[in-house]
Amino acid sequence: MEKKMSSLVKKIKKYLPYLAGILIIINLIFFFYVNKKLAPSDEAIVKILTNDDSILPRVIERLDEIKRQNTEKKVSLHYEELVKNSDLFLGNKNGSEVIIEFFDYNCGYCKRSFSEIMDLILENKNVKIILKELPVLGESSILASKASIASKKQGKYFEFHQELMNFSGPITIEDIIKISEKLKINFEKLKNDMNSNETVILINENYRLAELIEVRGTPAFIIKNKLIPGAIGKNEMLSLLNK
Template identity: 35%
Template sequence: MSAISAVSAQAETAPAFTPQQRQEIVDIMRQALKSDPSILSDAILALRQGAQAKAETDALKYVRQNHAAIQNAPAYAVRGNPNGDVTVVEFLDPRCGYCRSLVPVIDKLVASDPKLRLVEKIIPVLSDKSVLDSQAILAAAMQGGYDKMKRALMQDTTPPTIERIKQLASANGLNAEKLEADLHSSAVSAQINENLAQARGIGLDGTPTFIFGTASIAPGAMTMADMQNHIRDARKG
């Protein structure tokens, strides 16, 4: 019998702990926790880190399996070089303060990197106001006004209403009546649902969230230098 087989046999025949032994083990653990409470906090931290690592691994697996769909977008939502050597996907909510603060940073990033392809995925995750803004932006895209409406709404501090949206549409040279009619169109709903499905696929839990090629996923507001580092890693493959 091999050493491994012998150990297995002993394990199979070893008697279970008696109730008294189990109680002694519990008492030892309780005393240890009283003497050093950090044992419990360390254990909780390890569990959280393990769960986070698994979530990140699962998210990247989803990205790599679905990268063609994730990096695909209507022409109006693609910025920079349409044939760029690396694609950065940004999931953003137009009502998100962090997303709004990053608008000039993203503009500068795209302008500074002639080989970069950036894809914007509008997702309403914060509130009903986010839904209305998202619908308005995608409805504006149906008359060539995606970027104008996106910027107008993301700079606006007034709570969105249909009347406010129509005012902004008119101010930016769009047909306000058509935009209102297109808000609840099947095309707008389909695009929002597609973006949300991909967001769920990566386990998105906040905006903005960036996907750099198939190399990394980074949530939250980032500096331009941080983005450039992620892009550099993505280009390495």
């Protein structure tokens, strides 16, 4: 019984943010009909919403605002965890302006964002980009993330990351071997490190963090407790950092 109650409570909490929007609609209907003591039909509700084009956008805007506020609370709550493992990064290791990026090597928008990030760290020497490998696009993505993380053991993470971000098409083990040869990486050691518990734990930790703050896809950026889904440009990153 306790397990069932716990499950029910979780479901209720999940949908709480959307109740505000529902209440707005109910209040609007109540406002129009309470004095007439009429029970509104479906047609009447549609008429209310279509007669005032601003109602639905306001409801949607309010729902988005509630969702944004809830996400910011979650990011703030877990921020220390998000920045804790920051050994995989771009830019200034000790930079005080921090951006966290969740990404996948097979994600086209992530590749597009990479050039913007490189422009940013060249322009602003105080920025640190903490990289969260989040392979969500299949086995090829998992393979790429494992190889990239493992390359750090040989001091080649940035170079490997750059090669994968500039790579076109699904990444295979043959591609990993070629990149290793190009960067003069010991592939046998890389392969062992790819399958180490340390590598697997790090990727699983990124999955856990992404779920906690409701990252739904890649890329996703965190800048000053704000979660920004999707690709953004250098200027938008700078603007958010300066707010």
